[in-house]
Amino acid sequence: MRRLPVLPTILVALAIAVMIALGIWQFQRLAWKEDLLKSYAAAQGLPPIRYPERPDKMHPPLFRHATGHCAQVVDWRSTSGRNLKGEAGWVHVAQCRTDAGHDMQAVMGWSDRPVSPEWTGGPVTGIIAPDSQHVIRLVVDRPAPGLQAAQPPSLADIPNNHFAYGVQWFLFAGIAGIIYGLALRRRSVDRA
Missing domain, CATH: 2.40.50 (OB fold (Dihydrolipoamide Acetyltransferase, E2P))
Incomplete structure (x- = not known):
């Protein structure tokens, strides 16, 4: 098994970690927005x-x-x-x-x-x-x-699309991992 390139692997891992963190943050904002909308609905009465x-x-x-x-x-x-x-x-x-x-x-x-x-x-x-x-x-x-x-x-009229944003960040993280995996595979084939 060939060694992984250190710097690119660290950069991709950091990028994936940031994307996952952003997805989690959007899910937390979803809960916050739902509470906010409930308080606005209650305010009407x-x-x-x-x-x-x-x-x-x-x-x-x-x-x-x-x-x-x-x-x-x-x-x-x-x-x-x-x-x-x-x-x-x-x-x-x-x-x-x-x-x-x-x-x-x-x-x-x-x-x-x-x-x-x-x-x-x-x-x-x-x-x-x-x-x-x-x-x-x-x-x-x-x-x-x-x-x-x-x-x-x-x-x-108040947008509440945090769920979609969270899913989007998780998809970006998954796609980045797949693309990096394919790049590593191609690198190993090219060197073989």
Whole structure:
């Protein structure tokens, strides 16, 4: 039996070990994500809270019903979104100043054009959703005049593909082992 090449064998073994570790990590993340989704589902049935003045970036109260008061609309932004019928268009997000002087993002409704409504503020109720720029935003139950209701956040929109990622890493590790085994076999045939 011929000796294995030391450095390539160590490198391939390390690469396979890293891939296996990544697969295990993805399975651990799967359990974490399932617990997170359960907590979000439970949050939907909890009593409403006041919209947080300073949301916790690590544990935002997503999918909670909340109330707030927009004392002043500071600015508007329009982003792509859907209405209750699932039609694509624009959701209109009001950047509000609250009575306490904090910022609140409120999705005031949906339209087929990116034109901001003439809503100037007031009390709002809705469901807390993730916001890529401000951690959270409130998708209101009652849209501003001239707008349709925007699609509320859905648990179905949160990806949970950690199982597939874990299997993928294990397959990569297996394929790397097979390819290295074939390379060693060819090396030994070429030397024979």
